[in-house]
Amino acid sequence: MKLLLVEDNPAMQTTLQRSFERRGMQVVLCGDGARALDRWRASVPDVVLLDLSLPGVDGLSVLAQARAEGLATPVLILTARGTVGDRILGLNTGADDYLPKPFDLDELEARVRALVRRRGSSAAPTEFDSFCGLRADADNGAVYHQGQPMELSTREAALLRALLVKPGHAVAKERLFELVFPGEAEVQTEAIEVVVYRLRKKLGGTGASLVTLRGLGYLLKADPA
Incomplete structure (x- = not known):
């Protein structure tokens, strides 16, 4: 079992890593919210342990962006924010479980294993439906065309995943910017146009086109037969 631990407290990182590794689990560490999604996509974890108070980008924003991209990995929130309102907010954002600090390590392990069992018994899809032969894997974020992985940058892949959620429907430039950057x-919203330009070229020959709708955003559409 592989866990992604997104936690900025070094002492907590060390304690949890040692505890889980003694239990035979692999732990990938990330202490920065701004880098959490990259680690999430790259490590393909079975469960994400996510702190809410993170430098760069807070945990709820990380979770919201992950779910918007289609990353379906179970998430267990670990945080000192223990009010009912905080728990409801976290669960509504897409968390699967919530454990306030301080917590018992045995209970944490039990909850992690329960999430893995629950996911294994569900029929939830791990990939988006195919569009023009394009398919995005919801677990690792890779995008494939006709079963072959596409050579995309991290930002190009994030943009394409966002558009694949609802092909034929426009996604606002501002929303895409939040997902891609x-x-x-410090980055200007117009930077999304550079990523759009590069992705549009890489979609050549796939049967799908990236279309600009002035004032509305961007969408994917199938090329005429």
Whole structure:
């Protein structure tokens, strides 16, 4: 079993990593919210343990962006914010479970294993439906065309995944910017146009086109037969 631990407290990182590794699990560490999604896509974890108070991008924003991209990995929130309102907010954002700090390590392990069992018994899809032979894997974020992986940058892949959620429907430029440049406040919104330009060229020959709708955003459409 592989866990992604998104936690900025070094002592907590060390304690949890040692505890889970003694139990035979692999732990991938990330202490920065701005880098959490990249680690999530790259590590393909079975469960994500997510703190809410993170530098760069807070945990709820990380979770919201992951779910918007279609990353379906079970998420267990670990946080000192223990009010009912915080728990409801986390669950409504897409978390699968919630454990306030401080917590018992045996209970944490039990909850992690329960999430893995629950996921294994469900019939939830791990991929988006195919569009023009394009398919995005919801677990690792890779995008395939006719079964072959496409050579895309991280930002190009994020953009294409967002558009594949509802082909033929426009997605606002501002929304795409949030998904492609998460937590990068210093980047101008117009930077999304550069990613659109590069992705449009890489979609050549796939049967799908990336269309600009002035004032509305961007969408994917099938080329005429």
